[in-house]
Each structure stands twice: as C-alpha cells, then as structure tokens.
Amino acid sequence: MPQIIAVLDFGSQLTQVIARRIRECQVYSKIFHYATPAAKLREEGVIGIILSGGPQSVYAKTAPHPDRAIFELGVPILGICYGVQLMGHHLGGHVAHSRAREYGHGQLSIKKAGKLFAGLPKTLRIWNSHGDKLEKLPPGFVATAVSDNSPFAGIEDRKRGFYGIQFHPEVFHTERGGEMIRNFLVGICGAKQDWTTKDFIAQSVAGIREQVGKGRVLLGLSGGVDSSVAAALLHKAIGQQLTCVFVDNGLLRKGERAAVEKLYGDHFHIDLRVVDASKLFLQRLKGVTEPEQKRKIIGRTFVEVFEKSLKSIKGSAEFLAQGTLYPDVIESVSIQGNPASLIKTHHNVGGLPERMKLKLVEPLRQLFKDEVRRVGEALGLPKEVVWRQPFPGPGLGVRVMGEITAQNLEILRNADYVLQEEMMASGYYWKVWQSFCVFLPVQTVGVFGDERTYDYVIALRIVESTDAMTADWAKLPHEVLQKISSRITNEVRGVGRVVFDISSKPPATIEWE
Numbered sequence: 001m002p003q004i005i006a007v008l009d010f011g012s013q014l015t016q017v018i019a020r021r022i023r024e025c026q027v028y029s030k031i032f033h034y035a036t037p038a039a040k041l042r043e044e045g046v047i048g049i050i051l052s053g054g055p056q057s058v059y060a061k062t063a064p065h066p067d068r069a070i071f072e073l074g075v076p077i078l079g080i081c082y083g084v085q086l087m088g089h090h091l092g093g094h095v096a097h098s099r100a101r102e103y104g105h106g107q108l109s110i111k112k113a114g115k116l117f118a119g120l121p122k123t124l125r126i127w128n129s130h131g132d133k134l135e136k137l138p139p140g141f142v143a144t145a146v147s148d149n150s151p152f153a154g155i156e157d158r159k160r161g162f163y164g165i166q167f168h169p170e171v172f173h174t175e176r177g178g179e180m181i182r183n184f185l186v187g188i189c190g191a192k193q194d195w196t197t198k199d200f201i202a203q204s205v206a207g208i209r210e211q212v213g214k215g216r217v218l219l220g221l222s223g224g225v226d227s228s229v230a231a232a233l234l235h236k237a238i239g240q241q242l243t244c245v246f247v248d249n250g251l252l253r254k255g256e257r258a259a260v261e262k263l264y265g266d267h268f269h270i271d272l273r274v275v276d277a278s279k280l281f282l283q284r285l286k287g288v289t290e291p292e293q294k295r296k297i298i299g300r301t302f303v304e305v306f307e308k309s310l311k312s313i314k315g316s317a318e319f320l321a322q323g324t325l326y327p328d329v330i331e332s333v334s335i336q337g338n339p340a341s342l343i344k345t346h347h348n349v350g351g352l353p354e355r356m357k358l359k360l361v362e363p364l365r366q367l368f369k370d371e372v373r374r375v376g377e378a379l380g381l382p383k384e385v386v387w388r389q390p391f392p393g394p395g396l397g398v399r400v401m402g403e404i405t406a407q408n409l410e411i412l413r414n415a416d417y418v419l420q421e422e423m424m425a426s427g428y429y430w431k432v433w434q435s436f437c438v439f440l441p442v443q444t445v446g447v448f449g450d451e452r453t454y455d456y457v458i459a460l461r462i463v464e465s466t467d468a469m470t471a472d473w474a475k476l477p478h479e480v481l482q483k484i485s486s487r488i489t490n491e492v493r494g495v496g497r498v499v500f501d502i503s504s505k506p507p508a509t510i511e512w513e
C-alpha cells in the first residue's frame with residue numbers, strides 16, 4: 001500500500017496549492033472530502049493528515065466538520081488556518097468568533113522550533129487570511145509561535161503529533177512555508193520522498209482507464225501546451241479510443257496545422273480529425289474592425305464549428321476530454337483579497353458537454369502549468385510543444401489590427417515566421433515570455449531597390465513576464481533586432497517598415513488586439 005498524506009478539503013481555494021507543495025516534496029497525497037470517515041482514511045494507508053483552510057467559521061450552521069475519529073487514528077495532523085480552529089474546537093480549546101476577516105502580511109516569531117519549524121529563522125514573513133481565531137489552547141497543546149495578531153499562530157501537541165498554524169504556509173507570500181510543509185511530511189509523518197512525475201502519469205493513466213472503460217473519448221486539440229499534454233496522456237491511457245479534433249480557424253501561424261498533423265498523426269498515430277473552417281471564419285470577420293466584436297465572432301464561430309464537427313464524428317463517444325488546469329479553475333493563487341472572488345468560470349465550451357451528453361474527462365485538473373510541462377516532457381512531447389510561448393485562443397485574429405483579411409493574415413504569418421526563426425536561432429525564444437508580430441494596416445512610404453514603395457507596418461512585440469499580469473518589453477540585443485527587421489523587410493512582401501513596441505504592461509496589454 002502506498003503511503004498517503006490526506007488533505008481534508010474544507011473549502012479553501014488553496015487546497016490544491018497545499019497538494020502542489022506536497023508534490024514538490026515528492027510525497028504522494030490525495031485530497032479527500034472533509035467528512036471522509038477515519039476508517040476509510042486508515043484503509044487508504046494514510047500516514048498523516050492536513051486539514052485545509054476554509055471560508056467558514058466553525059460556529060456556522062453549514063460549517064464543514066471532520067469525522068472526529070480522525071483525532072484517534074494515531075497519525076500526525078497539521079491544521080492550517082480553519083484547520084487549526086477545527087483542532088481547537090474539537091479538542092477542547094476555544095475559538096473566538098469574528099465577523100471581520102484579516103488578510104495580508106504579518107510577522108511570525110517562532111518561540112519553540114520543535115519539529116514543524118526546524119531549521120527556520122526565528123522571525124518570518126507570513127500571509128494571513130482568517131476571520132475567527134484560536135483564543136484558548138486545547139489541553140495538551142503549547143504555543144510554538146506568535147504573530148502580530150495571534151498568540152497562537154503556531155501550536156503543537158508533540159505527544160499526539162498534532163500541529164496547527166493560523167497562517168497559510170502554502171502560499172508564496174509566506175516565507176519558507178514550503179519547508180514547514182516538508183517538515184510536517186518528512187520530519188513528523190516520516191513520508192518517503194519518492195513520488196515523481198512518472199508516478200503521477202501512471203496514476204493518471206489508471207484513473208483515466210477506470211473512468212472511461214471501453215468508451216470513446218473526444219478531445220479538442222488547440223496545439224497549445226495543455227491540450228497537447230492531455231492528448232499524449234489520454235493516448236497513453238486509452239490509445240485508439242481517443243479521437244482528437246483540430247479546428248483550423250484560418251487564424252493560425254504559418255505551419256501550425258502541418259505541425260499538429262505531423263506530431264499527433266504521424267508520430268503518436270492518434271486518430272486526428274482536422275476541420276478546415278478557415279473560409280467560414282474569414283467570411284464572418286469580413287468588414288469587422290472592432291476588437292471585442294472580432295473576439296465574439298471568433299469565439300462563437302469556434303463553438304459552432306467545434307460542436308458541429310463533434311456531432312459528425314461522435315458516433316459512440318461518451319466522453320469529452322479537456323486540458324483544464326488548476327489555474328483555469330481558480331484564476332490566481334496569490335490570494336490578493338478574498339479567495340472566493342478568484343473563482344473563474346469554468347473553461348468548457350458553453351454547456352456543450354451537457355448538450356451533447358458527453359461526460360468530461362479532465363486529467364490535468366489538479367496540476368499547475370509547470371507541472372503540466374513536466375508531464376509533457378516525461379510523455380515524450382518535443383520541447384517546442386512543451387515549452388512553447390502562450391498563444392491566444394483567437395490566434396492571429398487579435399494580431400491583425402483593423403480588418404482581418406486573407407492578405408493581411410498572410411503578411412503577418414510570413415513576418416511572424418521570420419521572427420520566430422530568429423528568436424529560435426538566437427535562443428531568445430526560450431528566454432522571453434512571448435515574441436510575436438502585429439500587423440498594422442498603415443501604409444508608409446519606402447524605397448526598395450529603385451522603386452518607391454507604399455507598404456504596411458509590422459510591430460514586434462517581445463515581452464518578459466512571469467505570469468502575464470505584468471510585463472515589460474524585452475531588452476533584446478540590437479544585432480538581433482536588426483537581423484529580424486532587415487529579414488522581414490527584405491523577405492516579406494507587403495511590409496515596408498518594422499517597429500519595436502517598447503510599452504510595458506500596464507498600461508499597455510501584451511496583445512494589441
């Protein structure tokens with residue numbers, strides 16, 4: 001039986017982040033419903049339990065409570081935020097009710113390092129997000145750390161292996177929070193650190209097989225990282241039971257469709273159906289110049305085409321797979337403000353699974369982007385796919401300013417191809433967040449040979465960023481920029497001028513739209 005750390009989920013938006021921190025320690029964990037019976041946890045081979053945070057007060061009528069018998073299992077327990085209040089509440093302490101929530105940075109002073117804070121400095125910056133707080137310790141517990149707002153920011157009952165912290169060690173804003181979690185897993189629960197990406201893949205494969213049985217699965221491929229990794233994982237699990245659909249919306253980059261056909265068709269031998277809808281998209285976009293309008297048309301047309309093509313190939317398919325990641329479920333894990341406000345509407349295509357009576361398969365739902373990349377690498381996807389730069393869903397549709405025409409798209413595609421070649425050749429492709437061309441429907445005067453020209457402008461948008469929330473223009477060496485510019489003006493017909501966008505985000509956005 002594998003060793004498992006159980007994370008009991010009391011409704012915090014950060015429960016998955018706890019699971020992620022555990023994976024980072026190469027320890028196996030599973031998230032369980034908060035009320036999972038203790039007997040079931042024992043059966044599963046649980047060697048330690050983490051009680052997650054949660055938005056409720058332990059006194060609320062609808063407050064989630066654990067099976068009290070978990071405190072008799074004889075395994076270590078770590079309560080985080082709401083979790084520590086549950087410990088206080090159930091083990092004979094007292095929790096003070098407060099209507100106001102407390103958010104933000106605080107300072108932790110460690111009074112007694114014990115096993116949980118072993119190896120850490122005496123003071124640390126921490127992140128708080130709680131309403132109620134522990135007011136009286138349960139019998140057997142001592143305070144191990146205090147913070148600006150609580151004398152019980154850290155507590156422990158060493159004999160029983162119960163630990164509690166009022167703040168959130170799982171978020172990035174808490175200094176060395178990852179080490180506190182590792183101390184709990186390894187130092188306190190005695191977990192082995194041998195859980196790897198390969199184990200994740202093996203487990204996902206088993207999970208997909210169990211969910212899907214002999215059923216057929218459809219997957220919309222976009223060519224992006226998430227759907228590519230989902231395709232490779234599903235293919236490994238169910239082989240020919242998987243059919244992938246790739247919609248060519250006419251807004252793809254040069255060679256993109258061919259690359260998808262080559263990788264999934266020729267390399268993986270996946271049953272790939274390519275739907276060419278480029279004419280329809282262009283037709284619908286004719287004469288449209290307003291950015292939001294373009295986006296709406298592209299989005300709506302995509303759903304329509306995708307649904308129609310799924311209907312035509314559905315046959316006996318029962319499942320629709322999606323490369324949904326955890327950050328798609330929750331917009332940001334930085335808990336700036338109320339975590340509950342961070343829930344993003346689910347990415348599925350407008351009720352389509354329900355309409356078509358397809359059940360969802362989302363094998364990447366618990367992972368973060370960098371973890372998905374690691375899974376992709378382990379599945380043998382090429383670096384160009386796994387580490388590719390983000391590309392917006394509406395594709396080149398947000399990069400042709402003004403009307404989107406076949407001619408303008410062709411100019412943009414050719415210019416962008418040159419840019420990507422030079423970014424790859426110089427190695428900067430891998431160092432920046434995004435690098436792309438934007439087509440400007442502005443004609444300017446130039447000379448080419450002896451001829452006067454009146455050609456369009458291409459803007460280079462090359463930015464550095466860590467999360468796309470903010471970005472700065474990349475300070476590329478002049479020689480690289482020079483080569484890109486001269487190659488584009490020389491090789492791409494219709495372009496007379498190349499400009500470099502030196503705006504940061506904010507106030508500018510990354511895409512020009």
Ligand code: XMP
Binds near residue numbers: 390391392434511512
């Ligand atoms: P902005 O332009 O808002 O872009 O600074 C931030 C990041 O999001 C990408 N982006 C999109 N991605 N669908 C996507 O999947 C979209 O409609 C979309 N619009 C922008 C953009 O490329 C950048 O990485």
